[in-house]
Amino acid sequence: RLTFGEQRRGKAKQVISCDRSHKKYDLCSITGATVVDPATSTFFLVDPTISGPGSIVEKIKPYPRKWENFPMQRIKELTITSGPSGPECEVQHNSPAIVFSAGGYTGNVFHDFNDGFIPLFITINSIYKNQDVVIVVSKARDWWLNRYKNLLHVFSSHPIVTLDNDTSTHCFPSATLGLMSYGFMALMPNSSQTLLHFRGLLDKAFGHHGQYSIFNPPPKSDSPPRLVFMSRSKGIGREILNQDEAVKVAKEIGFDVILFEPTGKISLQQAYGLINSSHAMVGMHGAALTHSLFLRPGSAFMQVMPLGIDWVGKMCFGEPARAIGIQYIEYKIKVEESSLVEKYDKNDMVIKDPASFQGRNWSFDVMKIYLKEQNVKLDLVRFRDYLMEAYSKAKTFMEKMG
Template sequence: MKNVALSSEKIKMAYISIFARSFGKNEKKKLGYGATGSLIMAFSIWIVFKHYLCQVSVLSLQKIPIDASLEMPVKVINDTKISRYLEGQTEEVKPTCNFLEPRSDYCEITGDIRVHGKSSTVSIASLQSRLSGYNKTHHCKLNHSVPAILFSLGGFSGNHFHDFSDLVVPLYITSQQFNGEVQFLVTDYKPWWVSKFRRILENLSRYEIIDIDKQENVHCFSSVIIGLKYHKELSIDPSKSPAGVSMKDFRRFLRSTYSLQRTKAIKLRESDQDRRPRLLIITRRKSRAFVNVGRISKSARNLGYEVVVAEANLSTDLSKFAALVNSCDVLMGVHGAGLANMVFLPDNAILIQIVPLGKIERLARADFAEPSKDMNIRYLEYNIGVKESSLIKEYPIEHVIFRDPMVVHKQGWGAVKSMYLERQNVKLDVHRFKPTLSKAFELLRH
């Protein structure tokens, strides 16, 4: 059936095919940056209006893999009206679908909305369909008095950076306007993920999360948001968010959620001889690990820091780790998911990102340097030299991977990820790195 645009004119049949991502992200970026995860999971949404089939609009949510080589077949529907003509009377359902943002697709629908997890469908029922008894599979079994947000835990959930950037922050943006009076419907449900972020989820919704994929019954709502609103990497654009909320508001929300005590980092004075700023060194095991963390710690202590070394992994108790990060004034680590814990730092704290070899500075800045500005966190960057990379043990110094990393980049993200992120560890030159630690110390005086 040919795709056509819907209008308020009398129509017998219209069909719109829309491709929408399951939660706001740029799929090319995901595929390009290659964080952990399997195939990209996406919603394919159909809005079908059939006059002769009792006026039922059905949104079928099917999960399909996306190939990086395919272009996104996106149709834009902005403030579309679907009119139903029932014996001379018009009943309107008004879905607002925003596919204009480069990284965020979502639909907001108001009406008689029916969600059937078993068949992965969201239907908009008209007055005639309710009276005629059409399609018993979409008869309401559970009526809800609050709006719903339907989103996926697929994609790269389980990677701490993507957990916050792709899910937690967008969920906050999408749901905070409801002050807890909203029902979360989750597809691709992961019990461990829900357990890890339970305190955040419970502070955004007063209702138990529904694993919608397992639901035999039809859940009915007067309003549903499909997908999450995403603004930018690990951050919020106040001009696009309800009530102008910002990343500072999100960080206040986190402090309240986890009962974090510190709002501001230490401010040193020349007369302070006994006060030592606290430095947290984020370590890693499998790749981009510090191989001389002991020497780094000793050097930092000699400069006047109190040093804490910790690893953030899937088994980490998020509540305890949030408190640890909040107790520190400086956080440092090699580019990676663990740096996303900067969301728990106090204001005016300092993030030091160690950037490994491989011409990934642009990625490093997009993921952490730019977001730090919106969090009121000061940012320092240290780019390692060839001799600080473990790759020097595998390849001669004149090798192309050192001399011209763009040759590797031209082979695709898989090659870049394998060479520079998965196979590379870091042995910091503590003398070369000392000025960066000293600068962080001085910044805490201002």
């Protein structure tokens, strides 16, 4: 940890400090009057006791994937400096700023939450618990602001300050640049705040809007359990090739099945309304399963796991589901269900031992094989057994919770 500043007699310490000890993120703090100039992406610590030009200059890319070059190349670097004066203040804020980037992998719903909103939740609860904050965002595109405005306003009651579009200087009593992250959809170890608390924020943001118009109405008390069957577009990999037949099996078992493919045209309020009112979800491993956070605790969730995805699937969606009290089921496909057997010999390490083939290198080439080139044709006899387990859990949940 690097700390700069000085103690002024009888007054609070004016400090710029940057902690670069973490693998996933850097975190810089400005303790003292802070002026932000969006035109230069510079944060000034204003301290009249400093004589001469400010000698402190820190740089930070406020996005919690610092170990990964590809997304970090797309993150704008922000500058922190200090001096006896800064730019003239045009907009005064009474709450501290929390600053991060919505660049990188933003646009993929998993990364929107994993690299954005969950780290934001952690950082606010770690540094500004029970305090009001102003959110300052770099690379905040209009679609992102519109899609997530309700969630952003749960974190902060103030208008969002966007560094790329704003031309006014802003003043804050202090600022934190960067977000804390502890792994796939994970909160700080041993924290009193859990993923269930985070889900509570989602309910505040997206719940109680009553937007069911694009789907069936909410299920009635005498209806069968509702299953949201997550669908994937053709041509992007990990498609369930016999999806229609799988849906038919689910209906035969007794589910009321809603086939759902999230798109930008469907608001998060609408998606939340559908999923939160349902009793089960089934889907192929992929970013869209981030919507499992919208399931109520106690409902059932089955992830279809293609070859080579074991640890990724567990960490991204299996463990988070369990953490919020969802009854998690894992359908690991057999080799014969993967389209990769048409391209690779069954004795090829790609098929025979994906873990050894991957080693410790989850590279682009490895991802391409298992995430892009692979489709799945479900063994419907075997899949039926798993669906029956999901139905049993969903029906019990429905009878208890409605």
